[in-house]
Amino acid sequence: MKLTKRQRQTELKKSIIENPFVTDEELSAEFDVSVQTIRLDRMELSIPELRERIKHVAVKTFEDEVKSLPIDEVIGEIIDIELDEKAISIFDVKPEHVFQRNQIARGHHLFAQANSLAVAIMNEELALTVKSELQFLRPVKAGQRIVAKATVIDRQPEKNRAFVKVVSTVDQVTVFIGTFEMYRMTEQSEGEVG
Amino acid sequence: MKLTKRQRQTELKKSIIENPFVTDEELSAEFDVSVQTIRLDRMELSIPELRERIKHVAVKTFEDEVKSLPIDEVIGEIIDIELDEKAISIFDVKPEHVFQRNQIARGHHLFAQANSLAVAIMNEELALTVKSELQFLRPVKAGQRIVAKATVIDRQPEKNRAFVKVVSTVDQVTVFIGTFEMYRMTEQSEGEVG
DNA sequence: CTGATATTAGTACCAAGTGCTAATAGCGGG
DNA sequence: CCCGCTATTAGCACTTGGTACTAATATCAG
Numbered sequence: 001m002k003l004t005k006r007q008r009q010t011e012l013k014k015s016i017i018e019n020p021f022v023t024d025e026e027l028s029a030e031f032d033v034s035v036q037t038i039r040l041d042r043m044e045l046s047i048p049e050l051r052e053r054i055k056h057v058a059v060k061t062f063e064d065e066v067k068s069l070p071i072d073e074v075i076g077e078i079i080d081i082e083l084d085e086k087a088i089s090i091f092d093v094k095p096e097h098v099f100q101r102n103q104i105a106r107g108h109h110l111f112a113q114a115n116s117l118a119v120a121i122m123n124e125e126l127a128l129t130v131k132s133e134l135q136f137l138r139p140v141k142a143g144q145r146i147v148a149k150a151t152v153i154d155r156q157p158e159k160n161r162a163f164v165k166v167v168s169t170v171d172q173v174t175v176f177i178g179t180f181e182m183y184r185m186t187e188q189s190e191g192e193v194g
Numbered sequence: 195m196k197l198t199k200r201q202r203q204t205e206l207k208k209s210i211i212e213n214p215f216v217t218d219e220e221l222s223a224e225f226d227v228s229v230q231t232i233r234l235d236r237m238e239l240s241i242p243e244l245r246e247r248i249k250h251v252a253v254k255t256f257e258d259e260v261k262s263l264p265i266d267e268v269i270g271e272i273i274d275i276e277l278d279e280k281a282i283s284i285f286d287v288k289p290e291h292v293f294q295r296n297q298i299a300r301g302h303h304l305f306a307q308a309n310s311l312a313v314a315i316m317n318e319e320l321a322l323t324v325k326s327e328l329q330f331l332r333p334v335k336a337g338q339r340i341v342a343k344a345t346v347i348d349r350q351p352e353k354n355r356a357f358v359k360v361v362s363t364v365d366q367v368t369v370f371i372g373t374f375e376m377y378r379m380t381e382q383s384e385g386e387v388g
Numbered sequence: 389c390t391g392a393t394a395t396t397a398g399t400a401c402c403a404a405g406t407g408c409t410a411a412t413a414g415c416g417g418g
Numbered sequence: 419c420c421c422g423c424t425a426t427t428a429g430c431a432c433t434t435g436g437t438a439c440t441a442a443t444a445t446c447a448g
Contacts, residue, residue, distance in 0.1 A: 023404065050405075051248075054248055055215075099320060108305055119301075131330070134325060227395075227396090243436055245403090398441085411428075411429100414424090414425080
């Protein structure tokens with residue numbers, strides 16, 4: 001005996017999920033039934049035709065790509081700054097900043113907020129990050145607001161260096177700590193850093 | 195005057211890149227030419243038909259999904275991966291990634307590439323970064339291609355930890371080194387990390 | 389005015405379907 | 419053994435979004 005209708009439909013579903021690019025004709029060969037039977041099965045299971053399945057997959061990923069573009073100019077909004085001393089910025093975590101699977105913010109957004117704040121605090125035309133140590137203490141989820149507070153903890157003007165500590169909190173709970181060794185870039189030495 | 199052939203083809207290319215789901219008929223309306231002209235244009239530009247374009251997008255993401263890791267959420271493009279061992283990704287630095295004043299890439303892009311590669315290499319549903327140490331050795335400019343190589347240097351399965359080292363180079367010159375302490379997220383402990 | 393290029397029109401054909409009708413197969417109960 | 423039911427198969431017209439090809443027309447430049 002070939003397979004009961006029910007069994008075949010179960011397997012059909014699996015097959016299509018596993019490989020959405022399969023045609024009715026290929027499925028008809030796989031299950032040794034007519035193409036019409038496959039089509040009836042798809043109808044009963046509400047499985048769309050090949051082209052619609054492909055399109056669906058494509059639209060999904062296309063939208064994902066559009067979403068994953070961000071990280072543009074300034075990350076977060078600076079709400080207070082005293083150059084060379086301290087600065088505060090806020091960053092609202094939105095759906096596009098988190099892992100889809102568990103809604104936890106991806107690390108580079110926390111880093112980006114902290115790092116751009118460290119850059120901003122430098123009273124300099126431009127500053128570059130040289131070294132950094134980070135601790136991701138607690139996961140941050142979509143909908144939460146991260147408050148990052150940066151403080152200049154050490155200055156070495158002769159070496160064009162400054163050290164900045166950034167503590168990020170959500171509802172007064174520390175979620176991230178980063179220390180940044182910053183290089184003050186003056187106009188005569190644009191090329192190298194290390 | 196409508197548009198020259200050349201102008202139209204340039205715009206056509208843009209239109210299709212922006213929205214690969216557009217049909218020849220829609221394009222013919224957009225540019226006020228016949229469907230045949232659109233088809234000739236596509237031929238000259240070697241742009242495949244709608245269904246092939248959609249399929250291409252779908253196949254791309256489907257293959258990514260089959261590898262079943264958050265590869266679709268990686269910054270940069272993964273060109274080689276051996277789960278739990280090593281991985282390589284490339285990231286092309288574009289104008290939107292650099293400081294306008296001196297064309298140097300912002301640090302968080304280098305971090306994002308390295309960190310997401312560290313996440314991808316973990317053979318795990320989801321991994322989170324716990325700690326990280328970074329060195330920005332040389333500035334990277336727009337137009338350059340960063341090659342990041344990640345290696346798992348230590349595993350502590352009992353603690354759900356792994357240590358990943360990422361070295362990023364431009365033209366064989368090391369520009370960035372990062373070490374990441376990663377937390378393997380298993381289904382029973384979803385909540386806390388620190 | 390002649391040629392070359394660009395554009396449009398029209399036909400036949402294809403893949404992978406939908407939607408519909410109709411025929412047939414297999415089996416179980418009375 | 420026939421009735422009724424479900425399952426399966428077959429066939430046809432039609433759809434989308436094209437390809438491949440031929441032929442006619444438009445436009446412009448020398």
